Amino acid sequence: MDSLGQFEQIVLTAILALDDNAYGVTIHAKVEELSRPKKAARGAVYATLDRMEDKGLISSWLSEPTKERGGRSRRHYRIEKSGEKALRESARTAQRLIETIAQTLGGLAWKPR
């Protein structure tokens, strides 16, 4: 199984957090929120979604067209089992990093923001 890049982790987490409401606009907003203070380009989010879909980490489908989108459908995304597994693995690695950093910088009362 390929390990996830940092941006992939953020996008996957955004999809996970949004649950049934994960589509382009909401995913981009959530990604911006998660990657603060960095800005995330919407195009980069689309490219990452495409790449992860090709890897089988997520799946997508089109909803019914809506008026507020000019009669166009939303492309909804959902995490697949392999995506969940990859995200758990990344979270475990991040956890180990946090623990190590906290141990090393403990005296400085370091805590992740």
Add this chain to the structure above:
Amino acid sequence: MEAALNTPPEWLERIVLSAIPPAAREAVAGDLWETYQSPHQYAVEALCTVPLVVLSQMRRNLNPLVLMLQGTMIFLGLGGAATLIFLPLLMLRDAYQPVTRPTPRNCIREAILLSSGAMILLLLIMSIHSPFPVRSGVDSFTWLSLFLAALFLSPFLCLFRAGLIMQGDRCQKLAGHDMSREALTKVYDSFQRGAFCRNMLEGVALAFAAATGFFFAWNTLLVGLFALMAVYLLVDTRPRASVAGDFTSVRAEYQRDLARQEQLRRFLRWLWFAPVLVALHARLAGAAIDSVPPLLNCVAVAILCFLVTALNREHGGRVREEIDQLDRIHEAQSSDC
């Protein structure tokens, strides 16, 4: 009135829509519309988003084997500079593949344009005698025959194209907007069985062609390519177990498999025609430019490329239509189907 003010200007939207690759158009254009604030914001957002979407679609539709084969043919025919120009253009064209089959009107128009082009080429060469001195003992009767042959090319190409369109129309389509997981799995299993049989048969045929080519001393590169593809098809192709998971997972797997198989078929169609194209190129390289054979070879190459492209566009369009249709179906209860 309020709603009308909060929508992008029609002209701007049309430009943005034409810039977004068709496969991503619906979702990306809808997202841009949903976050619309002002024409300036919309234009800036589109300018920042669309190039990355185009690059992503180029990557998604990239078929390295087909591109390599096409690159080799362009290199052999037109040289290195042309290859450097044409390859990115081919990749860009792949990014803008339509999600539906080409319209019959466009197909017939292309067929007529190609045959008309061939006729005009022949007419030009017939009329300009001084810069193209006819050696090789070609008389007016031969020229007339060539012209008539080109004249008949048009209905032939149109018929071929119409046949492909009709065959595509006859193909079974997915049963409407609602489908149960069981019904979808059944359709997917049947597709997998079909793909397995087709790949096995084609693998055996390629192995046979490679062996024949080896004995008759064909182009070594082509024989190697045939043998490699035969091994790939025979080793890689195996019947898979049914996909576990819910409706969405089965659909995603089916869509990926459809796209994968179509990429493979696209390459194989070019590969089957490659020996003829290479042979024509070899003849073209050995003949004098002002004699009839190279001219006929050029026409033959154009027709062959038309046939392969037509096959790829028709079948590829059908697969993309099916993928798009799968995107839009909803899960129904199993008793529905």
